[in-house]
Amino acid sequence: MKEQLEQLQVEALEEIKVASTQKALNDVRIKYLGKKGPMTEVLRGMGKLSAEERPVVGELANKVRASIQETLEARIEEVKAIELEAKLAAETIDVTLPGRTTFPGNSHLLQQIIDEMEDLFVGLGYTIAEGPEVETDLYNFEMLNLPKDHPARDMQDSFYITDETLLRTHTSPVQARTMLEANGQPIRIICPGKVYRRDEDDATHSHQFMQIEGLVVDESISMADLKGTLEVFVKQLFGESREIRLRPSFFPFTEPSVEVDISCFKCGGKGCNVCKGTGWIEILGGGMVHPHVLEMAGYDSTKMSGFAFGIGVERMAMLKHGVDDIRHFYTNDLRFIEQF
Amino acid sequence: MLLSKKWLNQYIDVSDLSGEALGDLITKNGIEVESVTSRAEGLSGIVVGHVLSCEKHPEADKLNVTKVDIGECEPVQIVCGAPNVAAGQHVIVAKVGARLPGLKIKKAKLRGVESQGMICSLEELGFEKKQIREDEQDGIHTFREDVQVGADVLDLLDLNDEIIELGLTPNRSDCLSLYGIIHEVAAILERPYTLPTANVTSDVKTDVTVQLDTANCPYYAARQIDGVTIEESPQWLKNILIAEGVRPINNIVDVTNYVMLELGQPLHAFDAKKLGSSIVVRQAENGEEMITLDDMTRTLDSTMMVITNGTSPVAIAGVMGGANTEVDDTTTSIVLESAYFDPASVRKTSRTLGLRSDSSARFEKGVDPERVLTALDRAAAMIVELSGGTISQEVIAGGKDSNSRTIEVSIDYINGRLGMELDRQTIVQILERLGLKVEGDTTLTVHIPSRRPDLELPADITEEVARLYGYNSLPSSLPASQAKGYLPAINVLRRNVRRILQGAGLSQAITYSLTSEANASRFDEHGSEKVRLAMPMSEERSVLRTSLVPGLLETARYNTARQQANVALYETGRVYFEKGDTLPRETERVAGVFTGLWMDHRTQGTRIPVDYFVAKGVVDTLVHTLRLDVTYEAAVLPDMHPGRTARILKDGEVIGYVGQVHPAVSKDVYGLKEVYVFELDLLALQTSSTLLYQDVPRYPSVSRDLALVLNRDIPAGQVEATIKQAAGPLLIDLSVFDVYTGENVGEHEKSIAFSLKYQDPTRTLQDEEVNASYEKIVEAVKVEHGAEVRA
Structure with missing residues (x-):
């Protein structure tokens, strides 16, 4: 009987070893450990044994049973792992194939500049003002110190609708309207928007373009405030290491007036093709709001003062991103839009 | 305005500064210098030659073989192709080894004949054609006056000069003359200067009378000069005129131009015999005609001012003289005019006639009444010097405005506006550098000379102080007061709409507001009244858009025509409708366009072409995300597919539409296949209610x-x-x-x-x-x- 048990163990372990599926292993278990299996038979035959032999064989039988059980379980785990591995191997995909992309669309480059400016100036205590794109001569010119026969009107040829209305040539009429509405109170606004001039479209001219103007009116606003504000703005858009240079200029609606250059962001001031060798790039105009403009808008120009500035959004974008043709902004070629 | 540094140097010493350095200083202090050019750049080895003989080239019809004395031991042989070369002429010779712009002169053989140098035209020396005598524009230059053979032509023609081009803003018309520029440069450099002056006294009587019959001419002065001889001007005068960009004509015209450039006062010379003795300044009659100096017949109207001989016009005041009184080679007696004409009147006349001249450019900005007589006398004296003759007594009509303008400005005002703390002395010194007299202590009284009409207000004085003190010396600060910064609701809405549409995969387009009549008439259910330009530049951009859709369709076409077949774009922007009021109605819309594939995951077997439900799905996404309730109803709308278009309603109000563009329209008009669009009123997407918390469900559904x-x-x-x-x-x-x-x-x-x-x-x-x-x-x-x- 002892030999029988040992023989059983050897056979069982051998069968476990060669079984390679969970099903085969289950069959082995039933074959050897099942109710109708040889182990049960052996144990049943125990009754015929002597009292001395019985515990010895019993112990051996338990050992054999435990050994088969143990080996079987270990083998099952092993086979499970192999089977899983095989299953996963069969599931292998080419992980370099394209993903199911859902790309968000892009914001227009001009919009990105406007958003950046709005966020910056809101942080500086400004709000956003807008106005009509078809304007009266009164708001577009006269309220800005450009009476009908003013020579400076030559500077901007306009699209007139009637004798008295036209497509605004700058966003300044929004300033005039905001000042009138403010009724003598302080103002801090930026005015982004579309403007129109009678230009043939080419690489550097566009009959439609975007401006952002800023206006602050309060007690004791100075040119130093304008300079400081422009420095904040220039560093935001073109980088912390940019410097600005002010040059005297002329605009009918500001006095004193300034033209603002920034140190070239490409060469840092040494001179290159972007700055045409000068180290500086002309970037915007501004100045102290002309006393006539303040007075026409209902302010006492001896008590209140203000500054205003205006930038061309396309020019900013072209300089910052090296865009070489202003028409790109309006043809909306996807290969252009998707770059930014 | 062109400035010859050499000419300026006659009045203020700038010899130690290069043109570049002087230009930088001028720019920094207020007037933008657009360019500085050296006239002698690239020129050397150019001398006066005397053509000793001139014979036809044996092998070439159009060439001549000349022997030219250039002041060296032997004459040189030069082959010359100019039609006007002849023996006896004094000409410009570029010697062997000489440099001309882009050219080095070498010994050469032309059709077998040796040529040792080149006889030059002025164009070859860098002159512009319009500055050259008409009869020499296609040939070589010949000297009419005594010149030394072998002399350096650069000296002779004053080419050792630099030209500074000033970009004058409309307020700085004071620098449309050397006189003004001298003051500006003197203020910048703080150097002594002299000014062009004149002193003519005469008791010679004249028959000329002047009568002013229009308020547009308050002041008119004239002198008659008898016994003049019309000749070419001396070289020095021609050189200055050419340097200033003006073509020399004859000694009389050249002097009037010279004095205008120098003193800023335009002058006009009439042939006295042709004019007669009566000058009447009046408004023209409607339909009155005259031929101007450029041989054009001009039809005048009553807004224009003319100089007449008592009956018919002899000049358009301040703009251009008439051919009927033109100074020509036979002229022996002239009447010289110097006047103040109303700026607005001259400007309007010049604009209406489309006729701009150096004269009108100055009158329309306002000339200095103080220089009217000075200029008259200076020109008269020069003419007599150059062409002989006798000057008459001056004839003056009207009078000049009194010249006692002052501006009161406090030191505090200047410092407050600049954000600085300059002391009185600093401010006064700057103003005095500008030639302004200043009185007062804490409040200054600044006396403004008539040459600076642009200085009117305390703010103008502030600018003068700032620019000469140096804009870059200004401190930097931020406004001291506090203010609440915020994005208005409309901006927040616009940003939300953009964020959602971009999240859905649409990119933003920005198209032109101006479009064609045809485009503006499409997708407009109501046949709205349109806003049209009075004078469009082209039909394509003549009307303001009434829908964003046509612009987006054109954008789609642009892309599909360039191998960008899959398009999903949106735009937010205004549309414009005439409403019979002063200003049109402007409303903001958001629109989208889709064509090609919406989703293209070929390797995954997903390839979704754009269809109605893609477009509607984007609108659904937009309104759902904005927490809006909308409904759709089938609709037949212009230019849209009759079976694939829906109106979009919110609270029973139509707020837009979505659908397929009518295939005939998309194909024939926009060259597109299947294309879908939507368009919504932006403001209808505004939501204002605050969202309240709802219990998260605890019970099963x-x-x-x-x-x-x-x-x-x-x-x-x-x-x-x-x-x-x-x-x-x-x-x-x-x-x-x-x-x-x-x-x-x-x-x-x-x-x-x-x-x-x-x-x-x-x-x-x-x-x-x-x-x-x-x-x-x-x-x-x-x-x-x-x-x-x-x-």
Whole structure:
């Protein structure tokens, strides 16, 4: 009987070893450990044994049973792992194939500049003002110190609708309207928007373009405030290491007036093709709001003062991103839009 | 305005500064220098030659072989192709080894004949054609006066000079003359200077009388000069005129131009014999005609001022003289005019006639009344010096305005506006550098000379102080006061809409507001009145858009024509409608365009072409994300597909549409295949209510499916509305999950399957309640739509 048990163990372990599926292993278990299996038979035959032999064989039988059980379980785990591995191997995909992309669309480059400016100036205590794109001569010119026969009107040829209305040539009429509405109170606004001039479209001219103007009116606003504000703005858009240079200029609606250059962001001031060798790039105009403009808008120009500035959004974008043709902004070629 | 540094140097010493350095200083202090050019750049080895002989080239018709004395031991042989070369001339010779712009002169053989140098035209020396005598524009230059053979031509023609081009802003018309520039440069450099002056006294009588019959000419002065000889001007005068960009003509005209450039006062010389003795300044009569110096017949009107001989016009005041009194080679007596004409009048005349001259450019900005007589006398004296003759007494009509303008400005005002703390002395010194007299202590009284009409207000004085103190010496600060910064609601809405549409995969386009009449007439259900430009530059950009869709379709075409077949773009922007008021109605819209593939995951087997439901899905996404309730109803709209277009309504109001562009329109007009669009009123997307918390459901929901068979023409949206109404409050979600037409339903029928979800936030629902609602729905759709539950 002892030999029988040992023989059983050897056979069982051998069968476990060669079984390679969970099903085969289950069959082995039933074959050897099942109710109708040889182990049960052996144990049943125990009754015929002597009292001395019985515990010895019993112990051996338990050992054999435990050994088969143990080996079987270990083998099952092993086979499970192999089977899983095989299953996963069969599931292998080419992980370099394209993903199911859902790309968000892009914001227009001009919009990105406007958003950046709005966020910056809101942080500086400004709000956003807008106005009509078809304007009266009164708001577009006269309220800005450009009476009908003013020579400076030559500077901007306009699209007139009637004798008295036209497509605004700058966003300044929004300033005039905001000042009138403010009724003598302080103002801090930026005015982004579309403007129109009678230009043939080419690489550097566009009959439609975007401006952002800023206006602050309060007690004791100075040119130093304008300079400081422009420095904040220039560093935001073109980088912390940019410097600005002010040059005297002329605009009918500001006095004193300034033209603002920034140190070239490409060469840092040494001179290159972007700055045409000068180290500086002309970037915007501004100045102290002309006393006539303040007075026409209902302010006492001896008590209140203000500054205003205006930038061309396309020019900013072209300089910052090296865009070489202003028409790109309006043809909306996807290969252009998707770059930014 | 061109500035010859050499000429300036006659009045203020700038010899130690290069043109570049002087230009930088001028720019920094207020007037932008646009360019500085050295006239001698690239020129060397150029001398005066005397043509000793000139013979035809044996081998070439158009060439001449000359022997030229250039002041060296032997004359040189030069082959010359100019038609006007002849023996005896004094000419410009570029010697062997000489440099001309882009050219080095070498010994050469031309058709077998040796040539040792080149006889030059002025153009070859860098002159512009318009500065050259007409008879020498196509040939070589010849010296008319005594010149030394072998002399350096650069000296002779004053080419060792630099030209500084000033970009004058409209306020700085004071620098349209050397006189003004001398003051500006003197203020910048703080150097002594002299000014051009004149002193003519004469007791010679004249018959000339001047009568002013228009308020547009308050002041007019004239002198007659008899016994003049018309000749070419001396070289030095011609050199200055050419340097200043003016073509020399004859000694009389050249002097008037010279004095204008020098003193800023335009002058005019009439041939006295042709003029007669009576000068009457008046407004022209409507339809009156005259021929101007450029031989053009001008038709005048009563807004224009003319100089007449008492009967007919002899000049358009301040703009151009008449051919009938032109100074020519036979002139022996002239009348010289110097006047003040109203700036606005001259400007308007010049604009109306489309005729601009150096003279009108100055009059329309306002000339200095103080220099009217000075200029007259200076020109008269020069003319007599150059051409002989006798000057008459001056004839003066009208008078000049008094010249006692002052501006009161306080030191505090200047410092306050600049954000600085300059002391009185610093400020006064700067103003005195500018030639302004200053009095006063804390408040300054600044005396403004008539040469600076641009200085009117304390702010102008502030600018003068700032620019000469140096803009870059200004400190930097931020406004001291506090203010609340915020994005207005409309900006927030616009940003939300953009964020959602971009999230849905659409990129932003910005198109032109101006479009064609045809584009502006499309997609406009109401046939609205349009806003048209009075004078468009082209038909393509003549009307303001009434819809964003045409611009987006053109953008789609642009892209599809360039191998960008899949387009999904949106735009937010204004449309414009005439409303019979002063200003048009401007409203903001958001629109989208789709064509090609919406989704293209080929390797995954997903390739979704754009269709109606893609476009509507984007609108659904937009309104859902903005928490808006909208409904759709089938609609027939202009230029849209009649069976694939829906109106979009919110609270019963139409707020836009979505659908396929009519295939005929998309193909024939925009060259596109299947293209879908939507357009919405932006402001209709505004939501203002604050969202309140709803309990997160703690009790399970119950789902039911309902498949109905009904007439094919009934839109699902209507059935949905009926179901919602019949279901009661427990129905929390309703959606279509299948639509079927085909064999299993009747020919004119379809089956729609809905998924219904019931829930009560306070308790678990009982089957009976749900069943009751379900039964009500079945009853309602039967009554309303004749729908039967599908077996």
